[in-house]
Amino acid sequence: MNKLLIIIFLIFVLFISQSQAIEKEYARKFINSLKNxxxxxxxxxxxxxxxxxxxxxxxxxxxxxxxxxxxxxxxxxxxxxxxxxxxxxxxxxxxxxxxxxxxxxxxxxxxxxxxxxxxxxxxxxxFKPKVLRRKVWRAAKNREIGKALFYLDYLKDDPFYGYLLAYTLLKAGKRELSKKFFKMASDTVPESFFFLTYLSKEYPEKFFYYEKLMKSSARKSFKRLASVYILDKFFMNDFGLFRKALELSRVFPDIYNYYLARYYVFNFQCEKLKKLPQSREVRALEEACGVKHFKWKGKTDFYSLLLSPPKKFLVGRKSVFRSLKLRNKGLLELYKNNLCYVISLIDRPSPQNALAQYLCGNYKKGIKLALPFRKKINKYPYLLAVLYPKPSVFENDVYSLSIARQESLFEKRALSRSGAIGLMQIMPKTGKYIAKKLKVSSFKSSDLFDEETNYRFGSYYIHNLLREFKLFPLAAAGYNGGPSRVRRAIKLFKFPKTPKDLILLNEVFIPFSETRNYVKRTYVNLYFYSNLYGKGNEWKIFSRHQQKDSREH
CATH class of the missing domain: 1.25.40 (Serine Threonine Protein Phosphatase 5, Tetratricopeptide repeat)
Known part of the structure; x- marks a missing residue:
């Protein structure tokens, strides 16, 4: 019986391994059909x-x-x-x-x-109502206002009409009119309270609508987003409303415990952190406060890099680039025949397919296909190059690479919902500002779709921020949330001189969740880019003495 199970298992493994590959004969048949x-x-x-x-x-x-x-x-x-x-x-x-x-x-x-x-x-x-609602939402989200209004015209008797009209007006930049329609729609569509929370200017009014949302039948995803938004807004600005909002957020224990931890640290009550569930964020704050020491093993993340820096990189740089070879004969045949457009349509996740996408310059798809195999880096060292690619325009600028990977996954034509453009997701207003600084005449926003222009502008901006803030995580925070917010955080706390300082500054004094997470991810990016293409020490933003001091305490 055991032998039979082993045989079945081996056949299954063989089938899986074969299904991951394109046979050379199939590739050749395909190429011949293309020629003919x-x-x-x-x-x-x-x-x-x-x-x-x-x-x-x-x-x-x-x-x-x-x-x-x-x-x-x-x-x-x-x-x-x-x-x-x-x-x-x-x-x-x-x-x-x-x-x-x-x-x-x-x-x-x-x-x-x-x-x-x-x-x-x-x-x-x-023109079914459910379909039209989805189409209006999609059009408005992409700022195709004319198309959204066209489909809305067929929904005038639909209960979601006012809500979708309000959302369309919001995306068209008509905030006050949008708010008026969200108020009218709130009786039938409770998700309206989410947008009213966002659109209200005064804090008591924001809380009023947030409370309405949390007590309504609105979808959990909206309540969750609103909880993070409102707690960030009230933290350090109105602790009375913050505590009330915190109680309402108890339905999301992870959010509740994280913001309670921030509150304890800000109010010099670090000892209370011990009572909270031990999430990675809470443990990091405990160690940064000097309450407790932890062993940071098993992950390459923001906290581990700062509190327990690895002594050596995952694999040798040479072994990464020596292994950059397509061994799948079918994919190799397609690649040698310059059929990257064909490769771009192959979706099966496998290390070799991920590598083929990378070699073709399909960096975003390569990264996504490589992610499921991240724990197998020792077996497939080339996946590090796939996961952290370096388009030629960046040369060895590890700082800009770390930003661009987070911003767009190296999608040249990327256009965000807020209007940010290209590889480094530059807003048109920021582009105009940088164009003046670089003395680029006749600048147009569309120029940012050119990868060289986008890199030049984005690189100028991040390196300027580096000169001001000295530490890459602070520069990254400025790139994402604006330099004025970083200046305010430093003024409230102090300039971070140790890893623990940086953790406290980022977790407690950087105002928005999006920026705090951005700092963590781009710093991890810097670790990999530094080791793959840089000097290997750009991520070591504190001296050895400071790193040692961090570990000892």
């Missing part, structure tokens, strides 16, 4: 059962006869789905076509014009 533009043959269509599925379906759906296309499985890509829906409609399978049109219409706004044209005069089946 033969996308409709049985041999080519059989490749749909391999990791080449997406690109096979896309090429076939745009090239083959309507009969062939109508029999293809649905790809993930909405453009491929659209072609199949069109083919089904043309051969008379209208009900199947409608199902696919509905699916695309629900999942994306990017193909609306095509879908509405294809269904001219018969769009009622598409």
């Amino acid at each position: 533009k033969d996308f409709c043959s049985k041999t080519f269509l059989e490749l749909e059962k391999t990791d080449l599925r997406e690109v096979v379906l896309l090429l076939s759906s745009s090239s083959c006869s309507k009969e062939v296309v109508s029999n293809l499985p649905l790809p993930k890509n909405p453009y491929g789905k659209l072609e199949i829906a069109k083919a089904l409609k043309e051969i008379g399978s209208e009900e199947k076509a409608k199902e696919i049109y509905s699916e695309i219409f629900k999942e994306t706004n990017s193909l609306d014009e095509d879908i509405l044209t294809e269904n001219s005069g018969k769009i009622e089946y598409l």
